[in-house]
Amino acid sequence: MKIGVLFPGQGAQSIGMGKDLYENYQEVRDIYENVHKITGVDIKKITFDGTEQELSKTQNTQIAVLTMSLAILKLLEKKGINAEISAGLSLGEYTALIYSKCISFEDGVELVKKRGEYMQNLLPEGDWAMAAILGLEDEKVEEVCKKVVDGFVVPVNYNTQGQVVISGEKTAVEQAEIIAKEMGAKKVRILKTSGPFHTKKLIEASNALRKDLEKININKFKTKVVKNINGDIYKDEENIKDILAEHMISPVKFSKCLETMLKMGIDTFVEIGPGKTLSGFVKRIKTEKEIKIYNICDVKSLENTLKELEKEYVIESIRESSDANLTKMDLQMIEYLLTTNANLTAKDLATTYNHYNDSKRANIIIEE
Numbered sequence: 001m002k003i004g005v006l007f008p009g010q011g012a013q014s015i016g017m018g019k020d021l022y023e024n025y026q027e028v029r030d031i032y033e034n035v036h037k038i039t040g041v042d043i044k045k046i047t048f049d050g051t052e053q054e055l056s057k058t059q060n061t062q063i064a065v066l067t068m069s070l071a072i073l074k075l076l077e078k079k080g081i082n083a084e085i086s087a088g089l090s091l092g093e094y095t096a097l098i099y100s101k102c103i104s105f106e107d108g109v110e111l112v113k114k115r116g117e118y119m120q121n122l123l124p125e126g127d128w129a130m131a132a133i134l135g136l137e138d139e140k141v142e143e144v145c146k147k148v149v150d151g152f153v154v155p156v157n158y159n160t161q162g163q164v165v166i167s168g169e170k171t172a173v174e175q176a177e178i179i180a181k182e183m184g185a186k187k188v189r190i191l192k193t194s195g196p197f198h199t200k201k202l203i204e205a206s207n208a209l210r211k212d213l214e215k216i217n218i219n220k221f222k223t224k225v226v227k228n229i230n231g232d233i234y235k236d237e238e239n240i241k242d243i244l245a246e247h248m249i250s251p252v253k254f255s256k257c258l259e260t261m262l263k264m265g266i267d268t269f270v271e272i273g274p275g276k277t278l279s280g281f282v283k284r285i286k287t288e289k290e291i292k293i294y295n296i297c298d299v300k301s302l303e304n305t306l307k308e309l310e311k312e313y314v315i316e317s318i319r320e321s322s323d324a325n326l327t328k329m330d331l332q333m334i335e336y337l338l339t340t341n342a343n344l345t346a347k348d349l350a351t352t353y354n355h356y357n358d359s360k361r362a363n364i365i366i367e368e
Contacts, residue, residue, distance in 0.1 A: 001312045004266035005083040005099070006282075007069050007092030010061045011193040012275035018068040019048045020299045027078060031071040035063065038106055039113045043067050056192065062091050062116035066109065069095045069273035072296050076272075081309050085224040085233075085264060087257040089278060090157070090198065091115075093228050093247065101222040102240065114212045115248070118205035119197065128195045129170040130156070131177060134163050135186030138255075141166065144183060148175045156198040157252045160281035162186075167196050202249050210245040224264075231256025258285055268312070270305065271295035 021028045022044065032044045046055055047064045055064060069092070076082075086096040091112065098108035133141050138155070141164040145153050151172030157165035166176055177188040196202060218240050225234045227243065229250045234240065258281060261269075267289065271278045279295045294305040 001268050001309075001316055002264070002266050003081070003083040003268045003270060003309070004261045004264075005073075005086045005096075006269055006271045006278040007086065007088035007095035007099075008065060008271065008273040008275055008278055009088065009090035009092045010058065010065065010197075011191060012273060012277055013047075013055055013061050013064055014274060015050065015052055015055060016048060017064070017274040017297065018071065021068075021071060021075075021302065022048070024299050025071075025075060027074045028071040031074055032067055034105070035067045035070075035109055038109045039063060041113065058120040058195070059113070059116035062112050062119075063109070065091060065273055066095055066112045070098065070105070070109075072272045072302065073099060075302060076270075076296075076306075079306055079310070081306070081313075083223060083270070085226065085261055085266060087226040087254070087261060088228075089159075089254050090228065090252050092273070092278075093225070093244075095273070096225045097234075097240075099223065100225045100234075102219055102225065102234070103216065104219070107216040111209075111212060111216065111244075115205075115209055118208045119195065119202065119248070122202070122205040122208060123195055124201050124204070126196075127170040128168070129173040130165055130167045130191040130193055130195070130197070131173050132159070132163060132165045132189045132191060133176075133180045133185050133187075134189070136162065136164070136180060136184065138164055140183055141180070144176050144180045147179050148172050150175060152196070152199075152201070154199055155251055158255045159252075160255050160258065160284045161286070162284060163281070165191065167199055198247075198249065198251055200249050206245050206248040209248060210241070213241040213244055216241075226257040226260050228252040228254065228257065231260050233260065254281065255285075258282060262287060262291075268292045268309070269294070270309070271297075273297065 018028070022032060036042055036044070041063055043060070043063050046060050054060060086099050088094065088096040094108055094112050097103045098105055103111070133144070136144070138158055141155050145155060145166060151169040153166055153168030153172035153176050155164050156167040159165060166173060180188050220236050221234060226232070227234055229243065229247055231253045262285070269279070269282050269291065271294070274297050276295045276297070279293045282291065282293050294308065296302045296305050
């Protein structure tokens with residue numbers, strides 16, 4: 001099992017997201033409290049008790065989504081679940097960089113706060129809109145935008161096969177919608193996030209963020225992260241500060257990020273944070289081998305995902321330590337251990353299994 005984690009971006013937010021996690025886990029409460037201390041923003045109050053309008057402000061949305069994802073990561077870390085590689089959609093790339101230890105928790109949270117403020121307050125004047133075009137190849141969507149003669153519109157998010165988001169002036173986006181349908185698009189959906197994000201129109205915000213990036217330390221990567229701007233893996237020797245400044249004004253090549261992860265042998269994707277959008281992107285990609293997809297956005301999905309991941313981890317660990325094939329009784333034994341040792345990590349569960357002797361196993365009632 002090779003795990004890759006995915007982190008959502010702006011647009012996945014909703015009032016109440018993460019509340020049941022906050023109520024059930026001290027680790028989650030600690031993350032929310034730490035973010036509050038760093039930013040001075042009571043994101044818990046905004047997310048759990050605020051209005052949709054307040055949460056949807058870019059400066060709040062980005063902190064809210066980041067905080068929820070980081071809180072869930074802490075719970076996975078406690079259970080010994082680790083990923084070899086990660087990728088995030090737009091804002092989610094910052095979550096991935098924090099996860100990789102390339103950027104510290106404190107610097108990452110502060111950067112996302114600043115990023116949200118700049119994207120909110122340094123937005124150029126205009127009536128902006130964003131839309132997702134479904135059912136056209138990437139090149140066709142680029143052609144659609146070039147055919148718009150009145151106003152500014154460009155592709156900004158290459159999400160997955162057959163889905164590209166465009167952004168620009170509202171009238172231009174509306175023209176693009178008509179042209180896209182004429183060219184065979186299955187659907188064009190206007191998004192609730194609006195602004196010329198990931199275009200050159202945000203150059204002022206990008207320049208402001210660059211100044212903040214110059215103040216932080218960049219560390220060596222502990223896990224791999226795939227870049228939005230081209231789908232390649234970050235390298236320690238790259239100028240990561242420049243990449244992140246350019247990231248704000250460059251299209252997101254998320255479909256290429258997923259392709260890179262698949263080429264590296266990732267067979268299990270876990271989306272961490274609000275919504276299931278990224279899981280849907282993975283499902284649209286045609287692959288030769290079976291891919292498992294999980295998403296964690298609340299207590300129920302957390303528990304279900306942990307159970308499945310721990311089961312896979314224990315099975316793999318046992319197989320690696322023994323040449324014998326696992327029998328039906330072995331698999332049921334693993335299920336028993338998972339049920340009765342909820343506080344152990346997956347690694348400890350595998351060790352526990354290997355120490356069980358035949359007489360101990362025989363005492364466990366297993367119905368055939």
